[in-house]
Amino acid sequence: MRRLLAALATVFVFAALPLGPAQAQEATCSRPTSDAVALYIISNQSPRQSQAYWWGTTDLTIGIQAAPNVDPDDYAAVQRAIHTWQTAIDECLGGAVTLTYVPAQPGSRARTDIVVHLVPGAGGNFFAGRAECGPSGCNNVLVSTTSPPGQPGDDGVAEYELWAVEGIALHEIGHALGLGHATNMESTDLMAYGWANSSFGRTPVISQCDVDALAYVWAWAMQGAEPMRPQALTYACS
Numbered sequence: 001m002r003r004l005l006a007a008l009a010t011v012f013v014f015a016a017l018p019l020g021p022a023q024a025q026e027a028t029c030s031r032p033t034s035d036a037v038a039l040y041i042i043s044n045q046s047p048r049q050s051q052a053y054w055w056g057t058t059d060l061t062i063g064i065q066a067a068p069n070v071d072p073d074d075y076a077a078v079q080r081a082i083h084t085w086q087t088a089i090d091e092c093l094g095g096a097v098t099l100t101y102v103p104a105q106p107g108s109r110a111r112t113d114i115v116v117h118l119v120p121g122a123g124g125n126f127f128a129g130r131a132e133c134g135p136s137g138c139n140n141v142l143v144s145t146t147s148p149p150g151q152p153g154d155d156g157v158a159e160y161e162l163w164a165v166e167g168i169a170l171h172e173i174g175h176a177l178g179l180g181h182a183t184n185m186e187s188t189d190l191m192a193y194g195w196a197n198s199s200f201g202r203t204p205v206i207s208q209c210d211v212d213a214l215a216y217v218w219a220w221a222m223q224g225a226e227p228m229r230p231q232a233l234t235y236a237c238s
């Protein structure tokens with residue numbers, strides 16, 4: 001668990017992008033504030049992935065693809081994370097966007113827009129969670145249930161506590177929905193790493209800045225306009 005901090009890896013090539021004016025669009029809900037200064041808009045962080053991490057549709061689907069040996073409690077933790085995001089999207093984006101959970105069918109692959117792969121040991125020493133998105137969706141959102149082996153002080157592979165599994169899923173789904181990291185990574189905002197150590201001990205919440213940034217990403221949908229990619233590299237938390 002102590003290495004979760006270094007393990008929620010998402011690697012980007014930063015590029016100089018024009019900073020367009022932020023569209024005035026506030027989230028239609030109230031959430032706890034966080035100590036994040038600003039959030040990166042993930043679709044603008046890598047020119048290689050210019051069509052990734054941004055959705056031109058408003059009826060997203062999400063499913064779970066779990067390894068056979070996954071603990072049902074870990075599975076339930078990811079389901080809770082999905083439900084938490086569903087509630088936030090319902091309440092905070094003015095009803096303009098939906099996230100529909102499609103339960104897995106036995107023996108068949110998940111074919112949703114966002115697929116969360118729940119795999120013990122995914123990422124090895126490199127990461128505990130990772131959201132890989134491409135032009136056709138985010139069907140490689142990886143969530144591990146075990147901490148990376150071989151870390152100093154670790155006695156081998158350790159199971160993440162359930163709050164951490166839920167937190168990793170929340171964080172990675174946040175990426176899939178369009179949120180990047182906080183510009184101050186020591187923040188305990190869901191989209192930073194400050195919560196990701198064993199002493200935090202509880203699942204991070206979706207903050208006001210998280211939902212405000214999401215409202216910025218989805219401003220076009222909330223305003224009933226044609227799909228339009230956000231222009232800014234960052235969204236300043238107010």
Ligand SMILES: [Zn+2]
Pocket residue numbers: 008009010171175181
């Ligand atoms: Zn991340």
